[in-house]
Amino acid sequence: MSMKFEKRDLIKVILSVPIIGTISAALLSPFVRYLKPSSGPLATLEIFKTPDKPKPVKVIKFDVNDFPEPWSFKYFMFQETNREYTSINQQIKTIPGAAVRLPANEADGSPKFVVFSRVCPHLGCVFNFVPNEAEVAAGYNYTPNPGQKVFACPCHLSVYDPMLEDTKGRGKVVSGPAPRSPFKFNFNVNDGMLAIESLESGGIS
Amino acid sequence: MSVTGIGSNIAQYIPSLDTVKKFFLDRFKNIDFFDETFVDKQRENVWYKLGALQWLTWMVTVATGALLVGFYIPTAEQAYDSIIRIQEHVPFGALIRGMHKYGADAFIIVGTLKMYRMFICADYKGNREFNLWICFFLMLLGFYSGLSGYLLIWNQRAFWATKVFATFPGYMDQFGINLAFLGETVVNQLIKIGVPTSLPAIPVSEGGGILLDMKLLNQYINFNIGMTTQQILLGGSAIGQATITRFYSMHMALSTIGLIVVELYFYSNKKKRFNVPWTEGFLVILMIAAAATIFPAEMGARANPSVTPLPILSDWYFLALYQMYKYIEPVLATFVTVLIPVTVLSLPFFDTGKETAITKRPLIMAISIMGFINFIVFSVLIILNIANINTDPPYWIAGSTGIVAIGVYFSCKMRGFNYWKLTSMFFLFLFLYLSRIHTVPYFGLPLDGVLGESFLADGSWGRLWIFYGGSFLALVATWYYEKFIETPQLLVKKEGTAA
Structure with a gap:
């Protein structure tokens, strides 16, 4: 009998989303800041709300x-x-x-x-x-x-x-x-x- | 071990890790960049030489580009002059520049033809879907290099083509509101009815909303991603020196990265890159050189940010899209621009039958014909500067959807109406067009009084209900048909397999 997906796995998946999200956002941040120097630290969180205004x-x-x-x-x-x-x-x-x-x-x-x-x-x-x-x-x-x-x-x-x-x-x-x-x-x-x-x-x- | 609770319901829809792994491994085994695995087919079908030509034309642009780098000055003040110098004073400069330009054009043409061959000859069947993706990403590389390379000339056409190209990602910021959350019109109607707002201080026009806090949602779902894309792309919020620098570096970097990937691939499996006799290769290079000599690459006027040229044109392969931007409201136009590549990339996964003859795959045939006709007609219309935005759209929308509808019909007929998901998708997009298009969709017939201007006016309730109601009805109808009415064809098939 093939068993593929358990409740426990579902919880694992749900828990891993914010963790992976945080890590990737942290890794992405310096890269985004390099490309868009006007954004502050933790650019991935902040950048999207502060377009440069002339x-x-x-x-x-x-x-x-x-x-x-x-x-x-x-x-x-x-x-x-x-x-x-x-x-x-x-x-x-x-x-x-x-x-x-x-x-x-x-x-x-x-x-x-x-x-x-x-x-x-x-x-x-x-x-x-x-x-x-x-x-x-x-x-x-x-x-x-x-x-x-x-x-x-x-x-x-x-x-x-x-x-x-x-x-x-x-x-x-x-x-x-x-x-x-x-x-x-x-x-x-x-x-x-x-x-x-x-x-x-x-x-x- | 038994599966319990929520897990048991989800379990049947989630593929196991092994299935996913096998899916990718099967496809990676069959990867093909430049038709190097189709050498035996070349003898009977000459179109299988296109892959080799794609590599050759790419190499022509890389080689001539490497030569041009020696003279080009990537600054806003000097770019235009340096190209005039290349064109007029450097010995063979005009030839090299011409070959760079026409080589790139040839790369796009060959890529397009190869893509059509893949659809017509069903090259993506037998776990080869990724080959189509590779061809498509090579095309995207060509498009992006063409676009970024064009700006480097710093002439009028380039400047304004870049401006249009850079403006439309901004409309991605409105995807959420317009497509997912029923649109501003609905929100306005709800306000009129008197539904209490969660944040009354924020007007709807600025994203404030009802029931759902739209301003908040817009920030956290859309993230101003369009605006950010623009500013990263242009290196600021205006086209200037930073734009030239970024376009110049990306123009070369993308090609270089692609080249490294391709070389690693060929190094690892020891296949030949160029599987056509070199005499034929030289013939193609000669053709490019002849084109560069007979029709010298044009310069145009120096870029002037305060005067828009008329008609506004771009590279020839974007002309059809430009014509579409005249007809459709920009949010939808941006959506369609994203939709086209997604459709091309996902079509192979819809075409799951074993048939390879194009006449036995009516849907693919219909979509290919529709795409080709649209490309030609729209390009001709924009070159001749013909556009009646009030009366044209119903005709071309009906024409395009009509051709696809014929394909869907025959497809359903051949497969015993087993295609209901596809049919629903088709109707969904048909209604999307009809509901969000600018003009009234009744072909200039005097039905204004009958149907009512207010009911079917742009963004009105009527349009939205046509979209949401129509697509829902189509889904229910096709589901019902699939579930409860078994067709004669299917029965015959089942009896056949049983016997």
Whole structure:
């Protein structure tokens, strides 16, 4: 009679899992730390929760009068310091962005803005603000409603509407494969100046 | 000795250590890297020379690569210029670089053909499944070397292909939520109904959840593994100098490690690596050299991180995948990208019959044809920059699943409907596609009003129920069929064996 598996064996197996897990995690840790030097000791436990976040280099400022009417827009390059695992240790990366003035608030008439990173949250291409409705209809598989202005990505044809919101804020995806609205810059409007300060983290650049 | 309690139930499903050992030993005995055990078959079937050519093309890339290392400068500032120098000023530099590139392309082509031969001629039968795995890992080596080698040129196409390639592992972090835990939509609906949350402070969009503490689960199950993979791969969170250094070292290290393994193998069993007359080998090398002379390897424009080229392309063997990324939402697309190699590696274990003729194995035939057609059609579509993401997906999904369905049908017919597990798996993935795809799956028919936009909209309840309900029904139906309805074919078979 062939006997293969007893209760006692089951207990052995269950007990061995945490022990083997601990040993392999301990052995793996130095290796992971070598490959990803920003992680601390016991990297295998900690590393997975602390992705490196880039830091902004300087604030970009625009005069609000540069946006004379609704849907005027400006492209800009925002600089960030990224951790880089070389002897230099960091690199400065430029992120293309776009600031668009939206139609004014009904209540007080003050200008409203959206400031998006132009790096597509889908697979990292650089997308554009395409105010021309005919161009969107011809090239991006999406026919805008009259008066609807959109951002559109040439790579995989995602279309973002800055007037609509999803759970991550303005720029809802109205067409295409993108999983979420664009990454947003944190900005404020003071004394007639639009100051763009930092970027929502996520994705690679 | 008797088996008691829980142990007795589990015992019948867990193979003994000896069975596992025997399984591996049987397969290690039959290992074959470059068709060196099929020498006698070469006389009747010329396709068995592919293994030798695979070795030869690999050696061509290794040799020319070793020469190129002497001139290449792996820094972001100088990489592009150093390749221009190799191309224009170094004597025979263009030829060597061309042979390196076309040798690598030939390696991929030969590997693909060999893989198809293995499926068509059933080379994996008789405990030879690992040979297919070896061929596949050689292909992966080729793909990875191609991808990392491409970045070293530091041109526009390379930079953006790397960016796309490096972005999609990030979506692995969402596998847990989207596939295992019913998706954000369900969670949102539950919130609307008023199910109390365990951690009300964390919004669903950030992983906070209900019933299960999703934020916690996400941390401990997914471990941000996608983000970590990206950062280890790129040497930071951006493509830069660290990326070049890492890609450059891996580009050479993987080939070297592979080479050492192969040489140890041939040293231990004294077999010949190259089992084809050398005249034929020289002919192949001449073909590669001719390609390098007639079509000099192109340079493209220097990488510019702020301008995306249009259309965005990659190496030719990834083009079909790129087209798929246009159609499918990225989490599913990443899942499918992982699913393709897993399918290829596990198919031999599904094909357990004794038949070797391809016409007697309809499922393998159907999947081979489906893969080939998809590869060609998608590649052509992306080169011509044709993609209507709103109307195309239903057609190609129906086409692909249709071809596989024909294969499943004939397979079931031949094996007396004994294939119910496979059938269920197939339906499961069919419903997965239909439920998670972006567009409405009804072929442009004016059914919007009938089926209801809200019911079948992306990520809606309707889609999810189609997926979970449909796959569950398929499982139950096939189980029932298997269990209670014995088919005539099976009866005939049993009578035959009894007599």
